[in-house]
Amino acid sequence: MSHGPAPSHELIDHTSEIQLRVRAGSFADLLAESGRAVAELQLPRGHSAPAAGRRQLRLTAPDRERLLVDWLNELIFLAETDRWVATEFQIDRADGTSVVATVRGVEVPQVRGLVKAATMHALHVREVNSMIEAEVILDI
Amino acid sequence: MTNAAPFPIVQVTPLLREIPVSARADMRVPVRIYADDELWQQIADDRSLEQAVNVATLPGATGCVYAMPDVHEGYGFPVGGVAAMRAADGVISPGGVGYDINCGVRLLASALELSAARQHLEEAVHDLSRSIPSGPARHARLDLGTAELDRVLQEGCGYLTELGLALPEDIPTIEAGGALAGADAAKVSARAKQRGHNQLGTIGSGNHFVEVQVVDEIFDTEAARVYGLHADQITVLIHTGSRGLGHQVCTDYVRLMDQVMERYGIRLPDRQLACAPLASPEGQDYFAAMCAAANFAWSNRQAITHSARTVFSRVFGDAGCLSLVYDVAHNIAKLEQHGDEQVCVHRKGATRAFGPSHRETPQRYRSVGQPVFIPGSMGTASYVLAGTDAALGLSFGSTCHGAGRAMSRGEAKRLRAGAEVRKELERQGIVVRCPSSGELAEEAPTAYKDVERVVSVVNQAGLARKVARLRPIGVVKG
Numbered sequence: 001m002s003h004g005p006a007p008s009h010e011l012i013d014h015t016s017e018i019q020l021r022v023r024a025g026s027f028a029d030l031l032a033e034s035g036r037a038v039a040e041l042q043l044p045r046g047h048s049a050p051a052a053g054r055r056q057l058r059l060t061a062p063d064r065e066r067l068l069v070d071w072l073n074e075l076i077f078l079a080e081t082d083r084w085v086a087t088e089f090q091i092d093r094a095d096g097t098s099v100v101a102t103v104r105g106v107e108v109p110q111v112r113g114l115v116k117a118a119t120m121h122a123l124h125v126r127e128v129n130s131m132i133e134a135e136v137i138l139d140i
Numbered sequence: 141m142t143n144a145a146p147f148p149i150v151q152v153t154p155l156l157r158e159i160p161v162s163a164r165a166d167m168r169v170p171v172r173i174y175a176d177d178e179l180w181q182q183i184a185d186d187r188s189l190e191q192a193v194n195v196a197t198l199p200g201a202t203g204c205v206y207a208m209p210d211v212h213e214g215y216g217f218p219v220g221g222v223a224a225m226r227a228a229d230g231v232i233s234p235g236g237v238g239y240d241i242n243c244g245v246r247l248l249a250s251a252l253e254l255s256a257a258r259q260h261l262e263e264a265v266h267d268l269s270r271s272i273p274s275g276p277a278r279h280a281r282l283d284l285g286t287a288e289l290d291r292v293l294q295e296g297c298g299y300l301t302e303l304g305l306a307l308p309e310d311i312p313t314i315e316a317g318g319a320l321a322g323a324d325a326a327k328v329s330a331r332a333k334q335r336g337h338n339q340l341g342t343i344g345s346g347n348h349f350v351e352v353q354v355v356d357e358i359f360d361t362e363a364a365r366v367y368g369l370h371a372d373q374i375t376v377l378i379h380t381g382s383r384g385l386g387h388q389v390c391t392d393y394v395r396l397m398d399q400v401m402e403r404y405g406i407r408l409p410d411r412q413l414a415c416a417p418l419a420s421p422e423g424q425d426y427f428a429a430m431c432a433a434a435n436f437a438w439s440n441r442q443a444i445t446h447s448a449r450t451v452f453s454r455v456f457g458d459a460g461c462l463s464l465v466y467d468v469a470h471n472i473a474k475l476e477q478h479g480d481e482q483v484c485v486h487r488k489g490a491t492r493a494f495g496p497s498h499r500e501t502p503q504r505y506r507s508v509g510q511p512v513f514i515p516g517s518m519g520t521a522s523y524v525l526a527g528t529d530a531a532l533g534l535s536f537g538s539t540c541h542g543a544g545r546a547m548s549r550g551e552a553k554r555l556r557a558g559a560e561v562r563k564e565l566e567r568q569g570i571v572v573r574c575p576s577s578g579e580l581a582e583e584a585p586t587a588y589k590d591v592e593r594v595v596s597v598v599n600q601a602g603l604a605r606k607v608a609r610l611r612p613i614g615v616v617k618g
Contacts, residue, residue, distance in 0.1 A: 121215030
């Protein structure tokens with residue numbers, strides 16, 4: 001479910017890693033948009049196959065920053081172990097400490113870019129001009 | 141004292157600067173940075189210094205936090221950082237080791253010289269690229285069952301001799317014999333094992349590679365002789381780590397430490413530095429899991445060695461026999477005795493460089509010090525160095541680990557296309573096998589600091605001694 005302004009993301013240069021900045025109208029949309037950003041790094045170039053498989057993800061964490069990192073690490077784990085890249089996100093429920101989501105994705109012969117992990121360095125989730133903005137550094 | 145950086149800087153010697161412990165109220169020890177003026181400008185340009193100062197706040201930090209001349213901004217710890225915490229009352233930080241636990245470098249030496257190898261070089265590099273899986277999430281031909289994987293985690297390279305992937309004579313020439321005694325496979329999560337069970341013998345991606353090189357110049361004839369190296373000799377350099385298994389161990393334990401820090405009264409300027417007392421149950425569990433992941437990484441480089449030996453033997457016959465010179469980690473935390481204290485030395489993007497007198501220097505290298513390998517970037521030289529006794533007092537026995545990134549991957553790609561990088565390498569006579577031109581562009585030599593300058597600083601500062609320069613002639617990239 002979408003709430004307010006259209007979500008967006010940027011991949012920002014970092015000396016050795018990649019910084020992800022995401023903006024959305026709600027925390028649920030923020031999680032979905034951050035998932036799309038990671039898929040952008042993982043999908044082979046020119047990949048256009050529609051999402052097929054579906055999985056339900058349930059995560060809990062002590063705060064929303066940690067929840068965002070855990071969410072991204074879950075997607076990274078699925079891509080590496082199953083070569084399954086999540087591309088479509090329906091956030092069924094999300095608050096500051098838990099998320100339940102139905103995720104659709106695609107199997108790929110090989111993940112394009114290796115994202116090792118989402119880190120907690122310079123991590124923040126904050127309200128900016130009636131939007132929620134998050135920044136997280138991905139180890140690549 | 142100058143203020144070029146956001147902290148007061150004291151110039152100690154022409155190659156050593158210090159951020160005094162008084163620079164920020166929460167620092168427990170000073171930060172010392174090894175660099176010449178040009179490298180210093182690059183270091184002061186990113187957040188390396190701020191990250192090193194953050195590391196200096198960790199409980200139990202002792203001596204100084206050191207930044208090597210290849211230091212650059214990372215996350216939590218800077219890449220190229222060394223910090224020691226007292227074992228008795230200090231902390232251990234998974235972020236101080238990083239996600240690629242025991243990323244490291246291994247050098248193999250052949251009996252071939254360039255003139256004999258040149259004719260079959262392309263075939264050999266092509267065969268290496270087919271035999272050693274590379275790229276993200278590429279799976280190995282070896283798929284380990286649960287019991288086998290646990291033995292790799294517990295026993296490291298010793299178990300690989302049973303699998304026929306290691307020679308008995310390999311073991312003494314691997315740091316720690318390729319197996320840390322503190323490893324406990326039971327402390328490695330099922331998710332980490334799920335990521336790693338089919339990755340043994342794979343390079344991965346990013347800056348990881350297998351290179352065929354030629355010994356280009358000898359600087360220390362005696363050390364080169366002891367290491368079994370001579371001019372024009374063909375060598376193979378392997379740079380990779382613990383793959384997804386190590387990444388997941390770090391992910392698991394950063395999360396755990398983040399949850400328990402408050403209980404131990406630890407407050408930090410950066411959550412990625414999440415830590416727990418080494419003596420605590422959480423600290424002990426991470427140490428055991430990290431040791432197991434380190435054993436996996438040494439075994440990974442060993443399995444790649446087996447593949448390289450098979451290829452060289454097939455292509456070059458008896459002269460292609462590859463002997464192991466040494467294997468050294470550059471992302472690891474080790475328990476070491478320094479002076480009267482037992483400390484947990486975190487080396488993140490820094491290499492142990494023990495000298496002739498150290499008991500952990502292999503017996504056969506006691507006359508000259510342990511070998512250290514400094515990979516350059518594609519198309520630039522790599523270096524063989526020798527550890528020094530002096531480094532113990534200068535940097536907890538540590539030196540640099542590579543050229544060090546100077547430019548983001550995005551910037552590198554905008555500056556030069558991958559196809560252009562490939563052509564330039566080929567013009568230099570370097571055979572390249574890389575699945576993606578984008579990856580080639582990201583790892584172009586222009587994205588890195590000048591390795592010659594980095595090595596010159598550690599040589600002059602006494603952190604290690606130059607022994608030989610290796611020039612790449614074949615590159616298999618992840």
